[in-house]
Amino acid sequence: MKDLNEVISELSQSSNKIERRRPRRTSRSITSGGKRSRERTLSPQERLQRFETAVQQQVVSLPADTKHIRMIPLGGLGEVGRNMMALEYGDDIMVIDAGLRFPEEDMPGIDFIIPNTKYLEERVDRIRGIVFTHGHYDHIGALPYVVEKLGYPPLYASPLTRGILLKRQEEFKTSKKVDITDVRDGDSVKLGAFTVNFFHVNHNIPDDLALYIETPMGYIIHTSDFKFDPDPVNDKPADLNYIKELGDKGVLLLMSDSTDAEEEGTSISERTILENLETIFKESDKKIVAATFGSLLNRVQQLIMLAEKYGRKVIVEGYTMTTNLEIAKELGYVRLPKGLLVPAKDISKYKPEEILIICTGAQGERNAALMRIANKEHRFIRLDKGDSIIFSSSVIPGNERSVQMLKDALFRQNVKVYHYKMMDIHAGGHAKRADLRKMIELTRPKFFLPVHGQFSMLVNHSWLAQEMGVPEENIVVAENGQVLNLNKEEFFITKETVPANYVMVDGLGVGDVGQIVLRDRQMMAQDGMFVVITAVDSRSGKVRGNPDIISRGFVYLRESQELLKDVRKMVRRIVEESTSYEAVDWAYVKNNIRDDLGQFLFQKTKRRPMVLPVIIEV
Numbered sequence: 001m002k003d004l005n006e007v008i009s010e011l012s013q014s015s016n017k018i019e020r021r022r023p024r025r026t027s028r029s030i031t032s033g034g035k036r037s038r039e040r041t042l043s044p045q046e047r048l049q050r051f052e053t054a055v056q057q058q059v060v061s062l063p064a065d066t067k068h069i070r071m072i073p074l075g076g077l078g079e080v081g082r083n084m085m086a087l088e089y090g091d092d093i094m095v096i097d098a099g100l101r102f103p104e105e106d107m108p109g110i111d112f113i114i115p116n117t118k119y120l121e122e123r124v125d126r127i128r129g130i131v132f133t134h135g136h137y138d139h140i141g142a143l144p145y146v147v148e149k150l151g152y153p154p155l156y157a158s159p160l161t162r163g164i165l166l167k168r169q170e171e172f173k174t175s176k177k178v179d180i181t182d183v184r185d186g187d188s189v190k191l192g193a194f195t196v197n198f199f200h201v202n203h204n205i206p207d208d209l210a211l212y213i214e215t216p217m218g219y220i221i222h223t224s225d226f227k228f229d230p231d232p233v234n235d236k237p238a239d240l241n242y243i244k245e246l247g248d249k250g251v252l253l254l255m256s257d258s259t260d261a262e263e264e265g266t267s268i269s270e271r272t273i274l275e276n277l278e279t280i281f282k283e284s285d286k287k288i289v290a291a292t293f294g295s296l297l298n299r300v301q302q303l304i305m306l307a308e309k310y311g312r313k314v315i316v317e318g319y320t321m322t323t324n325l326e327i328a329k330e331l332g333y334v335r336l337p338k339g340l341l342v343p344a345k346d347i348s349k350y351k352p353e354e355i356l357i358i359c360t361g362a363q364g365e366r367n368a369a370l371m372r373i374a375n376k377e378h379r380f381i382r383l384d385k386g387d388s389i390i391f392s393s394s395v396i397p398g399n400e401r402s403v404q405m406l407k408d409a410l411f412r413q414n415v416k417v418y419h420y421k422m423m424d425i426h427a428g429g430h431a432k433r434a435d436l437r438k439m440i441e442l443t444r445p446k447f448f449l450p451v452h453g454q455f456s457m458l459v460n461h462s463w464l465a466q467e468m469g470v471p472e473e474n475i476v477v478a479e480n481g482q483v484l485n486l487n488k489e490e491f492f493i494t495k496e497t498v499p500a501n502y503v504m505v506d507g508l509g510v511g512d513v514g515q516i517v518l519r520d521r522q523m524m525a526q527d528g529m530f531v532v533i534t535a536v537d538s539r540s541g542k543v544r545g546n547p548d549i550i551s552r553g554f555v556y557l558r559e560s561q562e563l564l565k566d567v568r569k570m571v572r573r574i575v576e577e578s579t580s581y582e583a584v585d586w587a588y589v590k591n592n593i594r595d596d597l598g599q600f601l602f603q604k605t606k607r608r609p610m611v612l613p614v615i616i617e618v
């Protein structure tokens, strides 16, 4: 038998590999020239600590199971966005969606958050395919970041979703071209033990597909994001009879969209929206600017139809909107009459009442088209008295303030502003409670799992299912990373979990920004940073010249000469006191500077900037 020391040493070696992939601290200092600081050997405690970290990062081994369908939500449960779910039976895994979400306010510099796919990465040879329900980024956005790690599995999507996926993949020049198989309403594909049948439902992007999955345990329905719209624009209503027929065959499990599970009633039909928008077109004798989401293609279609009817040319502004529109037009999902679209630079060739501008930026995003127009920063488009501005989207929680600023900027220019609170010019894409009830009534599932939404939405949806007669013990409210088991008799959360933490994307880096980097950024954002660069004679241990100080977001240096003088004196003292020994431990010296200086600055200013000591040996 090996002794404990051997075991620890092996484990710490293997964990070193993992350690190396972890983010470097931003407070890494430069040590150059002269003698180098010695590599410290790890103490047993440190080794044990590393071992624990390594264990935490290991995936639980879950043996193949043929008694249950194993279901693992990797994202989208307890949050809006980042939707991804794995279904596993025996040696076969199928995945539904691979989405991203946008960062929270306390995550400076983070672009996106994607699911942790470690569980799948370790089982790449079992992944039979990923099916995508629709083209929204919270369902497809993570693909470019994970497709390689998942070994380029077979991908399935409806034509529009596929178009958007391919376009996005193009923007990631680094990754290999992906193959995506076209699937449509009525198609089915076999993914190992699973046969997936796709069927049409309504949403606010065309070509949304719900899933009817045949499994060895029974039938599973996944609603995708959906709503029922009896009178959609440029789309057909969901086939309620078909869904009822599926219910007649016996549905083992229903997974249903919970995003609007806290909203009573049904969603407004797109037909009503169209009629209300038309009123604005009738009344307006100047330019109309309509702002909405770049992905809300159905709304864009409605606006185009109205422009044609009321003799206006259309200018489309905003990157996502332009690309999505191009893809949708090419595939025939949006009808855009020839000659209707004109470039923004030609705006002066037309009278104001001959122009409709469709743009992004209804959430008050800083660099989006509407903000630039409102701030008079747009190259070609200016607002004039009497123009009409339509906000055809709801305000995403968290954006209220920036939308308010945007509105103020617009009102300063004497324009008319219409938003969804004034009249029904926007309908969400998600089923409200009446439609959620209808879905349960049609499918009559034995078991129920609310998906897509914050925890409160999932719970509310689960209560609604109870009201509809699904027994409490047949309903599971789960969170990301939990492992669920399903068979003909039972549906429950097991004790096992898999990693499902946030993987953060910052520029080109995926997952290299961890909690430490994030904490540093939060600190810098709150109290700024304070860098002290000290040149030290490596033989005498004396400070050469005056320490250099760089500060950002902490104090204005020119007005703080007194403080800086004290800081320099202090640094000199700390360095010279701690280098009076034979072997200098530079890490120790830097720690002293960081601690003492941090305390000193707090005493003087009641602020805690991040202190970064840099020592250059000369």
Ligand SMILES: [Zn+2]
Pocket (backbone or CB within 6 Å): 134, 136, 203, 225, 429
């Ligand atoms: Zn959606």
Ligand SMILES: [Zn+2]
Pocket (backbone or CB within 6 Å): 081, 083, 136, 138, 139, 225, 452
């Ligand atoms: Zn969604």
